Amino acid sequence: MRPLTELLVNGGRHEVNGSVLTTLAEALRGHLGLTGTKVACGEGHCGACTVLLDGEPALSCITLVEAVGEREVTTIEGLRDHPLVEAFVRADAVQCGFCTPGQIVSAAALVRELPNPTREQVRHAMAGNLCRCGTYPKIEEAISTWQG
Amino acid sequence: MARLIRTEKEVEGRYTEQWVVVEEDPLDRWPEGPLEVVGRPAARVDGLQRARGEARYTADLALPGMLHAAVLRSPHAHARVRRLDLAPALEAPGVRAAVGPGDCSVLVEEAGYQGAPVAAVAADTFSEAQAALARIRVEWEVLERLLDPEEAVARGELIEEASRYERGDVERGLAGADVLVEAEYRTATVLHNALETHQAVCEWEGDGLTVYVSTQWIWGVRKDVAKRLGLPPDKVRVVCEYMGGGFGAKNDPGDHTYVAAELARRTGRPVRCALTRREENLASGNRHATVQRLRAGAKADGTLTALEGEFTMAVGWDGFVSSTAGPMKMLYGCENVRTVELGAKLTTGPNDAFRAPGFVEGTFGLECLLDELAAKLELDPLVLRRRNGAEADPVNGRPFSAKNLAECYRRAEPHWARREAVRARSEGPWRRGVGLASQIWYGGGGPPSYAWVRVGSDGRASVLTAMQDIGTGTRTAMAQIAAEELGLPLERVSVSLGDSSRGPYAAISAGSSTTPSMGPAVRAAAADAARQIVEIAAQRFEVEQRVLSLRGGRLVSEDGASWALEDVTGLLEDGQILGKGSRGPNPTGMRVLTFGVQVAEVAVDVETGEVRVERIAAIHDVGRVVNPLGASSQVEGGIIQGIGHTLSEQRLLDPGSGRALTVTLDAYKLPTIADVPEIVTDLLDVPDAHLTSLGSKGLGEPPIIPTAAAITNAIRDATGADVRSLPITREEMLRALREARERAFAL
Numbered sequence: 001m002r003p004l005t006e007l008l009v010n011g012g013r014h015e016v017n018g019s020v021l022t023t024l025a026e027a028l029r030g031h032l033g034l035t036g037t038k039v040a041c042g043e044g045h046c047g048a049c050t051v052l053l054d055g056e057p058a059l060s061c062i063t064l065v066e067a068v069g070e071r072e073v074t075t076i077e078g079l080r081d082h083p084l085v086e087a088f089v090r091a092d093a094v095q096c097g098f099c100t101p102g103q104i105v106s107a108a109a110l111v112r113e114l115p116n117p118t119r120e121q122v123r124h125a126m127a128g129n130l131c132r133c134g135t136y137p138k139i140e141e142a143i144s145t146w147q148g
Numbered sequence: 149m150a151r152l153i154r155t156e157k158e159v160e161g162r163y164t165e166q167w168v169v170v171e172e173d174p175l176d177r178w179p180e181g182p183l184e185v186v187g188r189p190a191a192r193v194d195g196l197q198r199a200r201g202e203a204r205y206t207a208d209l210a211l212p213g214m215l216h217a218a219v220l221r222s223p224h225a226h227a228r229v230r231r232l233d234l235a236p237a238l239e240a241p242g243v244r245a246a247v248g249p250g251d252c253s254v255l256v257e258e259a260g261y262q263g264a265p266v267a268a269v270a271a272d273t274f275s276e277a278q279a280a281l282a283r284i285r286v287e288w289e290v291l292e293r294l295l296d297p298e299e300a301v302a303r304g305e306l307i308e309e310a311s312r313y314e315r316g317d318v319e320r321g322l323a324g325a326d327v328l329v330e331a332e333y334r335t336a337t338v339l340h341n342a343l344e345t346h347q348a349v350c351e352w353e354g355d356g357l358t359v360y361v362s363t364q365w366i367w368g369v370r371k372d373v374a375k376r377l378g379l380p381p382d383k384v385r386v387v388c389e390y391m392g393g394g395f396g397a398k399n400d401p402g403d404h405t406y407v408a409a410e411l412a413r414r415t416g417r418p419v420r421c422a423l424t425r426r427e428e429n430l431a432s433g434n435r436h437a438t439v440q441r442l443r444a445g446a447k448a449d450g451t452l453t454a455l456e457g458e459f460t461m462a463v464g465w466d467g468f469v470s471s472t473a474g475p476m477k478m479l480y481g482c483e484n485v486r487t488v489e490l491g492a493k494l495t496t497g498p499n500d501a502f503r504a505p506g507f508v509e510g511t512f513g514l515e516c517l518l519d520e521l522a523a524k525l526e527l528d529p530l531v532l533r534r535r536n537g538a539e540a541d542p543v544n545g546r547p548f549s550a551k552n553l554a555e556c557y558r559r560a561e562p563h564w565a566r567r568e569a570v571r572a573r574s575e576g577p578w579r580r581g582v583g584l585a586s587q588i589w590y591g592g593g594g595p596p597s598y599a600w601v602r603v604g605s606d607g608r609a610s611v612l613t614a615m616q617d618i619g620t621g622t623r624t625a626m627a628q629i630a631a632e633e634l635g636l637p638l639e640r641v642s643v644s645l646g647d648s649s650r651g652p653y654a655a656i657s658a659g660s661s662t663t664p665s666m667g668p669a670v671r672a673a674a675a676d677a678a679r680q681i682v683e684i685a686a687q688r689f690e691v692e693q694r695v696l697s698l699r700g701g702r703l704v705s706e707d708g709a710s711w712a713l714e715d716v717t718g719l720l721e722d723g724q725i726l727g728k729g730s731r732g733p734n735p736t737g738m739r740v741l742t743f744g745v746q747v748a749e750v751a752v753d754v755e756t757g758e759v760r761v762e763r764i765a766a767i768h769d770v771g772r773v774v775n776p777l778g779a780s781s782q783v784e785g786g787i788i789q790g791i792g793h794t795l796s797e798q799r800l801l802d803p804g805s806g807r808a809l810t811v812t813l814d815a816y817k818l819p820t821i822a823d824v825p826e827i828v829t830d831l832l833d834v835p836d837a838h839l840t841s842l843g844s845k846g847l848g849e850p851p852i853i854p855t856a857a858a859i860t861n862a863i864r865d866a867t868g869a870d871v872r873s874l875p876i877t878r879e880e881m882l883r884a885l886r887e888a889r890e891r892a893f894a895l
Contacts, residue, residue, distance in 0.1 A: 101201040134788030134789055
């Protein structure tokens with residue numbers, strides 16, 4: 001298969017093969033081995049697959065690789081040393097953990113924009129990231145204490 | 149010497165007798181309250197792996213040469229395969245194998261529900277496998293649908309014989325009542341929707357099978373797969389190191405595991421079979437809907453004279469009848485009780501266990517009925533509940549191993565006392581109120597369960613047991629228990645779990661049983677290792693064993709002398725101390741149960757029917773709390789799922805076709821972060837003096853049990869409306885408000 005496109009991911013350039021229907025989530029997880037990005041619904045309803053495109057949250061399961069273009073992709077692997085990670089662990093904002101990388105990616109976009117978000121701002125920004133275990137109160141706490 | 153005894157075992161209220169081997173040397177009970185590590189808040193020992201996305205779930209596993217399966221599922225609620233031709237699928241690009249009914253035991257010719265698995269394909273990629281499914285030629289004979297549980301009961305279509313229970317004389321109790329209430333309550337079918345869907349990767353090596361699977365019970369999968377495939381159990385290895393949620397729906401191997409195993413056998417390659425979200429919401433279990441016709445009678449002072457309930461459960465094509473009558477039988481000391489449970493066989497997806505199956509539904513009915521009774525008696529709902537407490541299990545007269553419900557009620561008082569102030573905050577169309585509901589459930593765990601503890605020359609310890617952490621934090625709890633017993637800081641203990649070939653047998657993670665089942669085994673193993681360390685130190689340093697103890701990573705003598713642990717274990721160089729422990733029996737002749745009460749505050753817009761939950765206080769008695777931080781997360785999680793069940797979640801079927809309308813996460817409404825109220829958690833943290841060396845019970849299920857009734861009772865307090873059907877959609881809320889207005893007008 002011909003190289004489909006080039007992706008800029010977490011500061012590195014990668015060639016990605018696949019069809020025009022290859023999603024960004026498939027490319028990240030399958031081709032680049034970046035399995036921190038989870039796919040839980042595959043149709044843009046749950047937020048587990050959230051990545052940043054030039055700093056903006058995007059649902060990688062419904063974003064085609066071809067549509068990414070020159071935008072830089074940041075995944076949870078690119079945020080592994082972000083203070084939010086430690087804040088999530090400290091606040092116990094991790095139960096089964098399957099939604100957690102997506103939560104942290106969404107939260108990273110939020111705190112970059114608003115370093116001290118209000119409760120309402122947190123709830124608004126995070127409402128697209130579902131957590132079936134119900135870690136929500138701890139997620140709120142983690143985001144409100146992310147600076148330590 | 150090992151002693152063989154006969155003991156009672158309970159999982160989610162189902163009791164069986166079994167043999168168990170008890171090791172000698174019972175351990176002293178730890179004192180009440182926080183210890184050095186146990187009882188103190190601990191961040192998860194695997195939190196970083198999970199948060200950074202480094203934890204490998206079944207969903208993340210990619211084995212060399214791995215193929216992907218896709219499953220052809222019935223589009224009809226009930227149909228028979230007249231003819232099925234796999235040949236065109238086998239010619240599709242990338243396809244390596246295809247199987248149909250007769251090739252694999254879980255693939256059926258008669259599909260009893262939409263989503264029943266009929267055939268499967270393995271291909272190089274998942275999209276190739278999916279594309280190939282469209283080429284399978286199927287000729288369906290559509291059969292009769294049956295979707296309504298009451299119609300099924302009327303036609304005698306039951307999953308199993310009706311379960312009847314009676315004590316005392318209900319007729320006399322009703323006749324002797326000063327006040328009677330009667331109501332019909334309904335709960336909807338709700339879906340688990342763990343974020344990691346059901347999935348397995350199967351790989352054959354020689355005559356052995358390795359199953360990587362998202363499961364709540366490694367050993368159950370090992371046993372079931374071995375049995376069904378005719379393998380010796382030791383030839384089946386089951387692995388699940390990280391697991392993306394189950395909530396009861398992942399207790400069994402599931403169809404996907406058998407499909408993957410068969411396709412892997414045929415192709416000689418590893419095969420992944422993972423459900424899509426839509427398949428998950430059709431064919432991976434559900435909490436069955438219920439219809440509850442309930443009656444209660446009471447004396448003017450609130451003493452219950454009779455309770456009666458007919459419970460109809462929409463079980464589905466297969467599944468089990470949850471004990472929805474359980475709370476009515478067990479929660480109150482009423483002398484006259486009669487219940488019947490009817491499990492309807494329908495052409496809908498089989499139910500499965502879902503976090504306190506039966507008790508969530510039954511508590512909604514019973515605890516709403518109690519409040520309707522309190523209203524008629526003009527009695528404080530909390531007073532009514534206190535008046536009817538049970539001193540012993542009303543079903544069999546057995547004493548409780550521990551029951552602190554009265555203390556839960558006492559701690560609920562300050563929350564309950566907020567009602568005047570909450571009501572006073574009503575303004576405009578928004579009416580506010582407070583409601584409460586009690587909780588009873590199992591959660592004692594039981595034998596058998598085993599653990600090993602390995603201490604190396606560096607003075608670090610590893611717990612080895614083939615249990616699973618399904619997201620509840622049991623890995624952390626086990627590390628805390630071992631650290632406490634070994635006198636080590638938490639960071640010097642690691643836990644290795646999730647692989648049947650890497651540790652001894654461990655219990656299921658269901659029925660709130662992991663901590664009470666595994667914790668005592670881990671403590672016993674750590675104690676065995678600690679004993680050996682003390683014996684070695686006594687010889688090395690020529691002191692008496694009885695003066696030595698392990699504290700703060702050191703061996704400490706009564707006279708104040710101390711040695712670093714690694715100075716003792718270091719003598720062994722590459723040698724290791726190996727401790728082993730097992731779970732003893734539960735107390736004979738006693739009922740081990742959990743109790744609690746929740747107080748909810750709500751706001752209801754009486755013009756639009758919108759309901760907002762503003763605050764929930766949860767007071768539960770689950771024995772000793774190992775990790776207060778993780779425990780509060782469990783409580784919050786249970787309550788939030790309970791809020792979903794109460795306000796937004798329901799599987800809807802098209803009544804014409806019987807097909808599900810809510811298979812995606814935009815149609816099926818899970819709670820989001822914006823739906824979460826203030827949650828106050830108060831756990832009694834009193835060890836159960838009769839239960840194991842730990843005195844801990846499980847906490848996974850209790851917090852979801854009373855939430856729906858507490859919210860519904862708060863709605864009645866706020867508006868005077870009797871909501872009787874879950875979820876409380878705006879239509880249901882407006883109906884109840886209209887009914888309340890008409891009732892008031894008639895007076």
